[in-house]
Amino acid sequence: MTRQPETTATGGLTRRGFLKGAAASAASLVIGVHLPNRAWAEDGVEPAAGAFAPNAFVRIDPDSTVTVIVKHIEFGQGPVTGLSTLVAEELDADWLQMRAELAPADTAKYTNKLFGLQGTGGSTAMASSFEPMRKAGAAARAVLVQAAANRWGVDPGEITIERGTLSDGSGSHKASFGDLVADAAKLEVPGDPTLKSPDQFRLIGTQVGKLDTPEKSNGKQIFTLDLYPDDLITATILHPPQFGAKVASVDDSAARAVKGVIDVKTVPAGVAVYAENTHAALKGRKALKVQWDSSGAETRSTLQMEREYSQAAKKPGLDARSDGDVEKALGSADTVIEAEYFFPFLAHAPMETLDAVIQFKEGQITAWMGTQIQTLDRGGLAQVFGVDKEKVMLYTQYAGGSFGRRAQPGADFAVEAAQVSKAMDTDRPVKLMWTRENDIQGGRYRPLAIHRLRGGLDKDGNIVAWDQQIAVQSFMKGTPFEDFMIKDGIDASAVEGSKELPYAIPNLRVGQHLMDNGVPTLWWRSVEHTHNAYANETFLDELFERAGTDPVEGRLALLGDKHPRHSGVLKKVAEMVKKAGDVPEGRQRGVAVHKSFGSYVAQIAEVSKNAAGEPRVHRMWCAVDCGVPVNPDVIRAQMEGGMGYGIGAVLYDAISLSDGGYVEQSNFDRYRSIRINEMPDIEVEVIRSTEPPTGVGEPGTPPSGPAIANAWRRLTGQSVHRLPLVPITA
Helix, strand or coil, rough: CCCCCCCCCCCCCCCHHHHHHHHHHHCCCCEEECCECCCCCCCCCCCCCCCCCCCCCCCEEECCEEEEEEEECCCCHHHHHHHHHHHHHHCCCCCEEEEEEEECCCEEEEECCCCCCCCCCCHHHHHHHHHHHHHHHHHHHHHHHHHHHHHHHHHHHHEECCCCCCEEECCCCCCEEHHHHHCCCCCCCCCCCCCEEEEHHCCCCCCCCCCHHHHHHHHHEEEECCCCCCCEEEEEEEECCCCCEEEEEEEEEHHCCCCCCEEEEEEEEEEEEEEHHHHHHHHHHHHHHHHHHEECCCCCCCHHHHHHHHHCCCCCCCCEEEECCCHHHHEEEEEEEEEEEEEEEEEECCCCCCCEEEECCCCCEEECCCCCCCHHHHHHHHHHHHCHHHHEEEECCCCCCCCCCCCCCHHHHHHHHHHHHHCCCCCEEEEEEHHHHHHHHCEEEEEEEEEEEEEECCCCCCCEEEEEEEEEEEECCCCCCCCHHHHEEEEHHHHHHCCCCCCCCCEEEEEEECCCCCCCCCCCCCHHHHHHHHHHHHHHHHHHHCCCCCCCHHHHHHCCCCHHHHHHHHHHHHHHHHCCCCCCCEEEEEEEEEEEEEEEEEEEEEEEEEECCCCCEEEEEEEEECCCCCCCHHHHHHHHHHHHHHHHHHHHHEEEECCEEEEEECCCCCCCCHHHHHCCCEEEECCCCCCCCCCCCCCCCCHHHHHHHHHHEEEEEECCCEECCCCCCC
């Protein structure tokens, strides 16, 4: 369970909490990844309350609890448990004594070295922290062992630690961590401690209970949504109905007449209503009468965009990859198959919509939010209020999902929340809460995309040519990421998963058209791998079917010896399905395999047609190779969650714009999640590996759609080149 600090209703530390912290710090051992040679300051003075955080990653208290300071946001993907496992493993702690806290925003101390800033994304939490957090635990262990050796007058090599208890070789001396923290705090901390070898792992690779499950289950875990500090002002916002539109005029008289409404302000993002409670804020927003200036708005419909993207994809774009001579190979092929794929805009739709609590008082900002990129959000808050970032204390909160939505290159929501707070010109805390309508219609969608594919087969059914042209919008343009993500006109993220197609096809070309669009877009769970994997794996299956090639054996042959981890998960999932027996009557199975974020995932779906003539997914099998499996149960859960997310999206979800650029969906009635009775039975196998650990939050999603579509085509004879599979209805 995570331990929450004692705070006032406004989130500030109470005097009692301060005194308790000061007392605890006097006898606590703090170990950081980058520390000077002494655990405390060079003059030997122990830090005041709070001085050990955020500069440390491990805190051991007199009660022997071990608190891990987690620099990554926790929104269900498991870093609180995963990173704590790494520390506990090297420390030889008992799992029951482990605790975790989310680190505040501090780029210098909590940089994600794979990004160069403090942030969570790209399924990098475990990959970036695997060795540093183990070193933090190992350093803490070394200090405790030395403290025990000094006290008992024995050689450190004689001391062992078993489940948080130290003992000497004779067994005559025993001590808990808490017994030794005062002595250990005075000792030098090794800069490069020895780490365990994999054969010594006791916790890594085993099933441990998730640290955050108990308090999430009993309702004690605090999310931004739960924060209601004293004297809070609640704000809601009315955004323009078209992307790029602005406020022309506002009649707020009816809104101001609502009991509980405090004020109404026009802000850059729209019109904000401030109230003493959520009900009044929502009622006041509903009463607004706003005229909008749409002169700079995106007014095209989805259909218009699709036509323009389709025209672009008919021509070769900039080559992201070019092997052999595609045009010549297609011209001499015995059979040529062509297909055009349409992928709609998709919203992230996390259960907890975007929200933040901000207080500007005495020249300083204190903010609480589920921030995914702390460096950028902290900078955005500072810029709006015109203060140095050192004047911004940003506390990362647990979040109810994200799927990429909380990671904005331009810190959009943090900036909007800051503008709403600043406009009120008060030192009271202001909470901006987005409604579901704000969320579904708020943009930052997965981009609309068109793929045009051509494949050539020779007389023996071998694939001799593959041409894939992708027309898609770049969400990197105009952001701090543009310079290193877009090279020579190619947006690396837009072609990821297609550019690296692992199959041995002698003539292969992947072209890219970056399209201009006024609809704001963003990475979505697994980013562009979702539509690229879908196009890759369904088109490949169609080529196999035309050639009469088994879809599993055909993939394995094209993978050859160069891609053993792709082949490994594919063979494993095929074994799993073989054990399940024959396909029941009226059903069919489809397969897909894809690598994303360093992890390899293969899936097989079993599908039937329901009474309405729509796909019904009954069972899915999944094999995943993500390197060293730190928490196998968390990995399985992430695969299941990613698959459920992918199933719902491929079956039902699309954001569509009508003429004039108006979003047609506003809530879960027309943008629905998969329902509990629609979730298939899922079986997941985690491949044992000694490779460095890689991501699991996103890789489960890309293969889900193509596995289902391939099963559907084999069942019905209908290729699915347009998503969602179930057409949108009014």
